[in-house]
Amino acid sequence: MSSKWYGKLATVIFYIAIATSLVIRYFNANVLEKPIYDFSIYIYCIALIITILALILYFRAFNMKKYIKDEKEKLK
Numbered sequence: 001m002s003s004k005w006y007g008k009l010a011t012v013i014f015y016i017a018i019a020t021s022l023v024i025r026y027f028n029a030n031v032l033e034k035p036i037y038d039f040s041i042y043i044y045c046i047a048l049i050i051t052i053l054a055l056i057l058y059f060r061a062f063n064m065k066k067y068i069k070d071e072k073e074k075l076k
Contacts, residue, residue: 004061010047010054017043 021040 006054010051013047
């Protein structure tokens with residue numbers, strides 16, 4: 001089974017989250033005299049949610065193509 005768009009999206013968002021947190025930490029970026037460290041937390045939360053959704057969608061795809069066998073079939 002090849003990779004799907006939701007796995008690729010999760011990977012890209014995760015890379016963006018890492019790059020964003022490094023840029024914020026390196027430049028100590030401030031907006032309106034308030035540090036924007038919270039932004040990296042938000043983007044990590046978005047990356048986590050998309051990764052969990054990708055996990056669920058991959059599980060469904062594997063289950064539909066019978067890559068994951070039922071417990072009854074394993075016992076036979």
